[in-house]
Amino acid sequence: xxxxxxxxxxxxxxxxxxxxxxxxxxxxxxxxxxxxxxxxxxxxxxxxxxxxxxxxxxxxxxxxxxxxxxxxxxxxxxxxxxxxxxxxxxxxxxxxxxxxxxxxxxxxxxxxxxxxxxxxxxxxxxxxxxxxxxxxxxxxxxxxxxxxxxxxxxxxxxxxxxxxxxxxxxxxxxxxxxxxxxxxxxxxxxxxxxxxxxxxxxxx
DNA sequence: ATAACGATTAGCT
DNA sequence: GCTAATCGTTATA
Numbered sequence: 001x002x003x004x005x006x007x008x009x010x011x012x013x014x015x016x017x018x019x020x021x022x023x024x025x026x027x028x029x030x031x032x033x034x035x036x037x038x039x040x041x042x043x044x045x046x047x048x049x050x051x052x053x054x055x056x057x058x059x060x061x062x063x064x065x066x067x068x069x070x071x072x073x074x075x076x077x078x079x080x081x082x083x084x085x086x087x088x089x090x091x092x093x094x095x096x097x098x099x100x101x102x103x104x105x106x107x108x109x110x111x112x113x114x115x116x117x118x119x120x121x122x123x124x125x126x127x128x129x130x131x132x133x134x135x136x137x138x139x140x141x142x143x144x145x146x147x148x149x150x151x152x153x154x155x156x157x158x159x160x161x162x163x164x165x166x167x168x169x170x171x172x173x174x175x176x177x178x179x180x181x182x183x184x185x186x187x188x189x190x191x192x193x194x195x196x197x198x199x200x201x202x203x204x
Numbered sequence: 205a206t207a208a209c210g211a212t213t214a215g216c217t
Numbered sequence: 218g219c220t221a222a223t224c225g226t227t228a229t230a
Contacts, residue, residue: 046211055211057226065226083223085212102211120214133212143225177211197212205230217219 005161050098085133
């Protein structure tokens with residue numbers, strides 16, 4: 001069991017998503033299920049700025065899928081993609097923007113056995129949560145988790161303070177896997193960290 | 205009703 | 218570097 005500090009308050013998420021994405025590096029996301037606990041220290045995130053952002057699922061206004069992004073900050077938005085993967089975001093402020101931060105990669109710091117069981121036998125430890133769909137799989141997340149409030153006491157998904165990453169260790173670069181607004185440098189990662197997503201690991 | 209595609213991943217060349 | 222896997226969401230009619 002890893003001591004990861006206090007649960008982040010709602011005010012943490014009630015900010016511009018670019019700020020939140022940057023600040024989320026080094027923080028610890030943990031899921032509590034009947035199977036057990038898995039905790040992951042985040043090393044890679046991306047910001048999505050709602051209706052101001054052509055790459056965001058919220059760009060064209062609310063749909064059944066993106067509705068939660070238009071709600072209050074601090075809730076989970078999990079979507080299903082490519083017919084087989086889930087990815088997890090935390091909704092951010094400000095209220096009118098429908099913004100969110102995608103949790104892209106991290107280091108499993110608690111519940112390694114459970115995390116590996118949810119992935120693939122023989123997956124190297126550094127690859128367990130390297131990529132948004134891998135990270136969501138380790139935590140056992142699917143679309144039924146959408147709407148989960150991560151700041152209420154006893155939530156099955158929590159974000160803890162962990163240890164913030166200093167500016168000199170943070171690299172900002174273009175977001176991955178999108179076709180619009182590619183130029184916005186809203187992907188953040190910890191420089192040189194072996195747990196970031198690949199194979200675009202070298203990109204900037 | 206239907207078609208195109210996606211905030212990905214793993215495996216192979 | 219290239220691509221199959223696989224299906225919900227969205228746009229269009």
